[in-house]
Amino acid sequence: MALGLPSTLPGGQPSIGELLRAGTPTFSFEFFPPKTPDGERHLWQAIRELEPLRPSFVSITYGAGGSTRDTTVSVTERVATETTLLPMAHLTAVNHSVAELRNIVGRYAGAGIHNVLVVRGDPPGDPQGEWVPHPRGLTYAHELVSLVRDSGEFCVGVAAFPEKHPRSPDFESEVRHFVAKVRSGADFAITQFFFRWEDWCRLRDAVVAAGCDVPIIPGIMPVTNVSQIERMATLSGAVFPQDLAERLRAVADDPIAVRAIGVEFATRLSERLLAEGAPGIHFITLNRSTATREVWQNLSLGAQV
16 A cells, blocks of 8 residues: 655665565664753763664654754754664644645755654644644644655655554544555554554554555553653553553662563563564664663664664
8 A cells, every 4th residue: 555665765765664674673763852951962872872783763753742843853864964873754743834844844855864754743732632733734644644755755654553542532443544644655654652562463454454565663662760651651542551560660669670670571572573573663762772772682683783
């Protein structure tokens, strides 16, 4: 169902979609844009520590409601020009007119960035609040996919939700929305973080049954902070397994023990997903490198680079 792309994009940049179809599992890292000088230091420390692992690609997210647009774009440009890493740009429709969106896409292309992940995005201020489109903007993610594909030679990724998006009334509706994004030109997908491998398999199988052959990369977040992951799970609608929660709460005051459990769980989850045919693993780093490096080492991903 996805539109075909050459193996390389303008400037010789690899297409993530084609990397995913090459047969060897990919692994990639996700960072978020810093809001303070100290945050920027942590971000670049993590990037430099993870760069030697030679990930397939890295991405920089948008803040809630598009609040970090300029920082996201500038950090992604810097990754493209100052590191050996392949950057994947993020783009959301929140608070952007169509003209603004085209301008951002053009800025990415000008920096040599042609792999883009597009998401509709959450409402600013309250992720669970009412979503109101920009009066001169877009309403649905599939429209944003079309806009990027119509703007030049891009490889476009989209979000996937193994447990369904919190706004979807049911799983069947979630699959229909996903298929619409693929039919609009999405070349691959990356999931929201989740904790049960069965949820990824269910989504993958439902998408295949709907006639879509598109790689869906699992998003994995090694737990390093109990209260933080519980808040994020609540906002995203992810089910936080009771047995994992109990193990983590029992050592909540011991950061080293928490990280050890988080790394162990993320390793086992990633191993099972790869065994089930996942095309790769996308690590959500929260701008820290230690836990991600430990999972990477446990998976022996270094043998693939």
